[in-house]
Amino acid sequence: MGNQYFDLTGQVAVVTGASTGLGVQMAKALASQGANIVALARRQNLIDEVAKEISETYGVKAIGVACDITDTERVEAAVDTILKEMGRIDILVNNAGTGAVAPAEDITDEQFANEMNIDLFGSFKMARAVAKKAMIPANYGRIINIASMYGLVGNKIAPASPYHAAKGGVVNLTRALAAEWGDKGITVNAICPGYFETPLTKETLDSEYFQNYAKTMIPMARYGKEGELDTAAIFLSAPCSTYVNGVILPVDGGYTSM
Structure with a gap:
């Protein structure tokens, strides 16, 4: 029997x-490889439904934990709850985010601050709490920050300067944490998705x-389809991806190659 390079059985x-x-797609992808899943978001009813579906479909343990990642106290409490319920945290996918679309000259201070608070500061708060409470003590961890191709380049289709700025921050936060925590058994990498189909984006x-x-x-002349982000998340989560650290991986059909 060959090596199970992407086996996540028993991991959380x-x-x-x-x-x-x-977020749901990546949670299912990790569950398909045997990982137990914590679906974390603000709306308890939705994450409970996601956790139930994942548990029934993949036969893993899955729970929903409600948390506003902009609230430091709630982040700390959520991580404590997860450790109490699951006993460990091996993988963190920082996927929560938002997106303000408006001409830069019309963006308000509040819009810009909100973007930074959720996409950038929220990702840091989650990484900080998970690393300190779970990964550094275990000398092991996989942190995957979901940035965006817009964190690497500008765009001409929809003005979104706060989103570009926040996701650019996520890209370099990834490099900083990778450098700082690499000798603690923790890898920190980023995925930069391009245009992907979701229920909210399909019509557009x-x-x-x-x-x-x-x-x-x-270059591929189309948007990303459901499931085409999964392999990147699985690869960066894998225990065998030991020497992959500080990588910024675009999954964008070649958008950033031009």
Whole structure:
């Protein structure tokens, strides 16, 4: 029997923003490899439904933990709850985020601050608590920050300067934490998704306007489909990916190659 390079059996993965969309998809992907799942988001009813579906489908333990990642006390309490319920945290996927779309000259201070508080500061708060309470003591961990291709480049289709700034911060936060925690058995990497289909984006992505844009701007001439982000998350979560640290991995159909 060959090596089970991507076997996550017995590990515990926390996925933030796991009430809808890409967070749910990645949680299911990790569960498919045997990981027990903690779906973390603000809406308890939604994450309970996600956890129930994952447990029934994949035969792993799955729970929902409600948390606002902008609230330090709630983040700390959530991590304590997870450790009490699950006993360990091996994988953290920092996926929770938001996106303010408006011309830069019309963006308010509140919009910019909110973007930073959720996408960047919230990711740091989760990483800090999980590393301190679980991963550093265990001398093991996999942290995956979900940034964006917009954290690497600008764009001409939808003005979103706070989102670009916050996701650019996530990219370099990833490098900083990778450098700081690498000798503690923790790898910290980032995935930079391109345009991906979710229930909230499908209508826009299927529009004639976007389809024409995709043919010009995306080498593969299409948006990402459900499941096409899964292998990146599994790869970076794998115990065998020991020497992969500080990597910024675009999954964008080649958008950032041009």
